[in-house]
Amino acid sequence: MKMHAIVLGLTMAGLAQPSWAEDPDGPPKRFSAEHVFEIEYAEDPNISPDGEHIVYVRRSMDRLEDRIRGDLWILDVETGRHRPLVTGGASATAPRWSPDGSRLLYTTSNADRPELRVLYMDTRESVSLSQFERAPGAAVWSPDGQSIAFTMFVKSESPSFAEPPQAPEGADWSPPVRVFDDITFRFDGQGYLSEGARHVFTLPADGGSPRQLTSGDVDYGEPAWLDNQTLLVSGNPNEDRDLDPVESDIFAIDLASLDMTRLTDRDGPDHSPVASADGAHIAYLGYDDKRLSYQQTGLYIMASDGSDPRRIAEDFDRSISDIAWSHDAGSVHALVEDAGDMAVVEIGLDGDVERVISGVGGTSIGRPYAGGDYSVSRTDRPVFAYTAASPAKPADIAVAGQGVEDRELTALNEDVLAHLDLAPIEEITVPSSHDGLEIEAWVALPPGFEKDGSYPLVLEIHGGPYAQYGPAFAAEIQRFAAEGYVTVYANPRGSTGYGEAFAQEIDLNYPGRDHDDLMSVVDHLVGEDYVDPDRLFVTGGSGGGILTAWIVGKTDRFAAAASIKPVINWMTMALAADIAPFVKRHWIRAEPWDDPDAFLDRSPIMLIENVTTPTLVMVGEEDWRTPSWEAEQFYTALKLQGVETALIRVPGASHAIASRPSRLIAKTDNIMGWFERYDPARSDSRD
Helix, strand or coil, X not given: CHHHHHHHHHHCCCCCCCCCCCCCCCCCCCCCHXXXXXXXXXXXXXXXXXXXXXXXXEEEEEXXXXXXXXXXXXXXXXXCCEEEEECCCCEXXXXXXXXXXXXXXXEEECCCCCEEEEEECCCCEXXXXXXXXXXXXXXXXXXXXXXXXXXXXEECCCXXXXXXXCCCCCCCXXXXXXXXXXXXXXXXXXXXXXXXXXEEEEEECCCCCCEECCCCCCCEEXXXXXXXCEXXXXXXXXXXXXXXXXXXXXXXXXXXXXXXXECCCCXXXXXXXXXXXXXXXXXXXXXXXXXXXXXXXXXXXXXCCCCCCEEECCCCCCCEEEEEECCCCCEEEEEEEECCEEEEEEEECCCCEEEEXXXXXXXXXXXXXXXXXXXXXXXXXXXXXXXEEECCEEEEEEEEEXXXXXXXXXXXXCCCHHHXXXXXXXXXXXXXXXXXXXXXXXXXXXXXXXXXCCEEEEEEECCCCCCCECCCCCHHHHHHHHCXXXXXXXXXXXXXXXXXXXXXXHCCCCCCHXXXXXXXXXXXXXXXXXXXXXXXXXXXXXXXXXXXXXXXXXXXXXXXXXEECCCCCHHHHHHHXXXXXXXXXXXXXXXXXXXXXXXXXXXXXXXXXXXXXXXXXXXXXXCXXXXXXXXXXXHHHHHHCCCCEEEEEECCCCCCCCCCHHHHHHHHHHHHHHHHHCCCCCCCCCC
């Protein structure tokens, strides 16, 4: 209750007032906290094999249960007819057409009873395939439609060094101790881990008992069918797997004998196998591990027996994901990030790359991250279904391809967002003060904005740090702008989508020159009279939280700051976070006890004596990616230094701190409440 009071207390401290007048008797025209609950967005469109229908996940906000739920809807590509398919009850996700298009496989997310279900398209009858103790995932049809492969966690016996005595009947003893002997014993979003591993199973498509194909204490996943009797999976059975977190290889499992054949074997991750329709070749993703903090994922092709592996389009300087073979096996489609955009490209086996679709995205609702989905038909003339990004709305479903009219088929938010004065988005490019490197950024302007140098600025910094922002709808950005803030978000060096060299600019130098990039963007907006230089504010989450804490240690130009789920001390991060092996092996590349300066030189905690900026710190109480003690170290240090600060802990929240609608609202509104408190243009704000 005390933490809840703190959250509400800061929210009620007051928000920046919009710079335009609204009719007090009419409906609100600005994007408000309440509108968050009215947002819908499309996700995971799956086009039928013949290209005639699209089933997708329609996401909406459940106001009573404070969660994001999913229903399945179907679209007719030719007519645009839009109908519900699976709605009500448990959330439905991951729709997958059978090879002949007669059935639809999907997953229901019910806490008490996870299910795989098949919907018969002629009768619309849905049946559960089996009873599952734990949630199944990554389900895929066999080529003949007779079997389904999927993954599921299998619990094993926990280590123990003593047998406790039996408690007397009715006794109230303490729960038994829990013993861990794995280096990763807790993980963000999952908490403290149960002993066991993720394994691959098959199941008759008509229902029955699952058959476990893999075993042991090794995680296997990403099942993909090579043919009806052979399944491809990825995993890392090497003895040093706990200390080499990016390593994986691809294996073929013979379903008759359960013999596993290793198809790849190099130092680096090989994953995401996809077989061509004729079963002759396997496309997959990976890279040679050079133990850098960022390494670009490439496309590879090998024969079905693992021979003749080769990289395709080696000179294409973008990271590749979400691959799918063309129907004739002459090319591979893929999703790429490209300078704030997401695009579907077609990669020929000769290495030629052609952009097929731009503007994929719109599925990251809180902040404007690149995130989107696509699928492609199995026809000679491919038809694509994808989530379409827009600065003015979350993802809708769009279609493009040969023989169809390229267009959006849904307008999920027309009933809400079309009636609001949303922030227009401008794109700018600014040379970095460090070396002139071009930095791309976007500016969300309050409705009615005039370039008069009077507005407050919010600099919003993305996490990752290997990620990218873009001109997509984001509720947090729109909330800032609706309350009168010019809001800028940028892709400083280290961001993805600009090539491997651009991303590696921060290797062993993070935070570093990315700070200069961000300050150059702020300087540009001040110089162009977008904002008042005395009304500057900065915030960011995760990697953006690190940079926020770093920035207030480097400059006092900001009136206030909000560091959200930051890393404050790389030494404690490397020894206690859920990705500790990766931090040590790839980011810092040193041992904390051998080279403490390698960790501390880039830790915001070492700049604490420079900080004078009032700084809010926020973290989820169940965050194991940037654990709560990171934020608490900063908060305590600021208190000891006499810097004005507050700590907000979000009950039940993992690193995905805004994963529930009310948390997204609380996060954004508390940040604005903190900024309003220290806005020099509001002299009464702290009374």
